[in-house]
Amino acid sequence: MTVKLWKQAMVSVILAGGAFVAWQVAYPGAQQILARNGLDSLALFAPADGATPAAGAAKQAGGQGGARGAQGALVVVAPVAEGVVNDKLTAIGSGQAVRSVSVRPLVSGQIVDIPVRPGGKVERGDVLIRLDAAEEELAVERARLNLTDAQAKAERLQSLVASRAVSNVEADQAQNAFDSAKVALREAELALSRRTVSAPISGSLGILAVDIGDYVTNQTEIASIDDRSEILVEFFVPERFTAGMQMGKTISATAISRPGETFEGSISAVDNRVDEASRMLRVRAQIPNPEDVLRAGMSFEVTVAFKGESWPAIDPLAIQWDSTGAYVWRVVDGKAERIDVAIIQRNSEAVLVKAGLEAGDLVVTEGVQSVRPGAAVTILGGDEPAARAGGEPTAQTTLPQKPAQGSGA
Numbered sequence: 001m002t003v004k005l006w007k008q009a010m011v012s013v014i015l016a017g018g019a020f021v022a023w024q025v026a027y028p029g030a031q032q033i034l035a036r037n038g039l040d041s042l043a044l045f046a047p048a049d050g051a052t053p054a055a056g057a058a059k060q061a062g063g064q065g066g067a068r069g070a071q072g073a074l075v076v077v078a079p080v081a082e083g084v085v086n087d088k089l090t091a092i093g094s095g096q097a098v099r100s101v102s103v104r105p106l107v108s109g110q111i112v113d114i115p116v117r118p119g120g121k122v123e124r125g126d127v128l129i130r131l132d133a134a135e136e137e138l139a140v141e142r143a144r145l146n147l148t149d150a151q152a153k154a155e156r157l158q159s160l161v162a163s164r165a166v167s168n169v170e171a172d173q174a175q176n177a178f179d180s181a182k183v184a185l186r187e188a189e190l191a192l193s194r195r196t197v198s199a200p201i202s203g204s205l206g207i208l209a210v211d212i213g214d215y216v217t218n219q220t221e222i223a224s225i226d227d228r229s230e231i232l233v234e235f236f237v238p239e240r241f242t243a244g245m246q247m248g249k250t251i252s253a254t255a256i257s258r259p260g261e262t263f264e265g266s267i268s269a270v271d272n273r274v275d276e277a278s279r280m281l282r283v284r285a286q287i288p289n290p291e292d293v294l295r296a297g298m299s300f301e302v303t304v305a306f307k308g309e310s311w312p313a314i315d316p317l318a319i320q321w322d323s324t325g326a327y328v329w330r331v332v333d334g335k336a337e338r339i340d341v342a343i344i345q346r347n348s349e350a351v352l353v354k355a356g357l358e359a360g361d362l363v364v365t366e367g368v369q370s371v372r373p374g375a376a377v378t379i380l381g382g383d384e385p386a387a388r389a390g391g392e393p394t395a396q397t398t399l400p401q402k403p404a405q406g407s408g409a
Contacts, residue, residue: 032073033370072378073370077331077362078315083352085345087308089244093235093253095298097226098286099201103128106194108217111210118208122199122225129210129222133195140192143185150174150181203227204292231287231294232268235302236280244306245270251285256299263287263294267304312357313350317365319343329364329371330357331379336364336371 024030109131116128154174160166199205206224210216233253237245249267254260265287274281285302287294318328319341330337341355357363362379364371371377 072334072376073336073367073372074380075329075331075336075364075367075371075377076380078318078365080357080359080361080363081313081350082310082359083313083345083347083350084308084310085352087306089237089241089304089306091235091237091302091304093233093285093300093302095255095287095294095296095300096232096234097203097228097296098230098232099203099227100224100296101200102224103197103200103222104218104220105129105131105197105216105222106218107131107191108215109133109195110215111212114208114210114212116205118205118223120205121203122205123202124199126199127196128199128205129197131195131197131216133192136188136192136195139188140185143181143188147178147181147185150178154178197222199225201225201227226296228289228292228294228296231289231296231298233265233285233287233300233302234282235285235300236275236278236282237304239274239279239281241304241306242274242281244304245281245283249304251302251304253285253287253300253302255294256301258293311344311352312355312359312361313347313352314341314357314363315365316346316351318363318368319351319353320368326353328353328355328357329368331362331364331377334376336373336375336377338373339363 111129112132113130114128115130116122116126122128154171154177157166157171157174161168161171203225204227206226208223210220210222216222245267247267247270251265251267253263253265255263265285267283268286269284271282314328320327320329325340326343327338327340330339339355339357341353341357344352344354346352364377367377367380
């Protein structure tokens with residue numbers, strides 16, 4: 001048993017020694033790290049001129065710069081950019097016609113004519129269906145005859161009043177009968193007009209639910225008419241965006257059925273309260289539809305833009321962690337400075353943080369394991385890579401391609 005333990009210990013020591021040697025061979029800055037920690041006696045190889053990136057950087061800098069490169073930790077830096085968070089809101093909404101009506105007849109009857117084409121355009125007042133109106137037409141003729149007789153009688157008695165051939169009472173009765181006949185004619189004409197169903201608004205006629213010969217009542221829905229000159233899109237936004245929902249605010253929308261096309265509109269209505277259960281606010285936007293390519297019932301992805309909040313945006317590789325939280329190394333005058341950060345949002349290209357950083361500051365992205373507070377550092381590719389006028393960035397220095405964007409959706 002003792003022999004086995006002794007063999008295991010020997011194997012462990014040999015493996016650890018091999019790993020230590022491999023680290024010194026593979027990592028160019030191993031000798032510098034051992035020297036900074038007072039372990040230079042353990043260094044197996046003395047750094048040769050030009051054999052490490054530090055020596056190469058020293059040769060390029062020359063003189064005083066070379067001495068600094070030999071002592072400072074080799075790092076790669078990236079400048080701080082500016083990112084925006086909560087600059088837009090995306091929500092899903094459903095489209096509605098700006099005006100929509102369901103057409104029903106006011107009276108019962110059998111359909112004898114449908115002069116319109118289902119799915120076509122109609123103008124206000126266009127006839128949609130006609131019901132059998134034979135009885136109503138006879139009633140109108142009868143009312144006209146009664147009106148003619150009543151009018152003639154009233155005029156005759158009125159002329160006889162002057163010669164006192166009839167009394168005023170009889171003349172008044174004849175006049176009342178004439179007035180009643182006029183009302184009866186209007187009633188008959190109204191009943192006849194209700195045998196014709198007309199379009200109450202202009203718009204697109206839906207598919208008719210009836211056909212010639214069908215018997216309909218005042219509960220029968222004949223068809224629907226949509227005014228699609230504009231489309232209303234209703235959507236819901238989280239409570240925290242309530243202050244930004246203002247009448248007339250511009251929105252953009254994309255229809256799921258028409259990918260690649262964007263439609264501009266504006267907020268036309270905002271509900272007067274937030275739903276207590278969902279903590280969402282209902283908003284309605286109005287989108288012009290001059291080419292009639294949008295339909296009621298379509299699904300829309302609505303985007304509302306905001307000013308947003310600006311934060312420093314840094315390379316994700318610059319973020320380091322310890323027991324106190326997240327931090328980065330900022331390089332100022334060739335020395336490293338620790339800056340504590342609070343992460344606001346992680347994006348694919350950058351991390352937005354709350355920290356004492358400004359756009360253009362240099363933060364360490366590679367070589368962070370060799371950096372110490374206040375210690376000198378050597379930047380691979382030059383001391384100020386972001387300040388080179390007209391020069392190309394080096395392969396080791398990352399420069400921002402565009403500001404990071406955030407979304408509040």
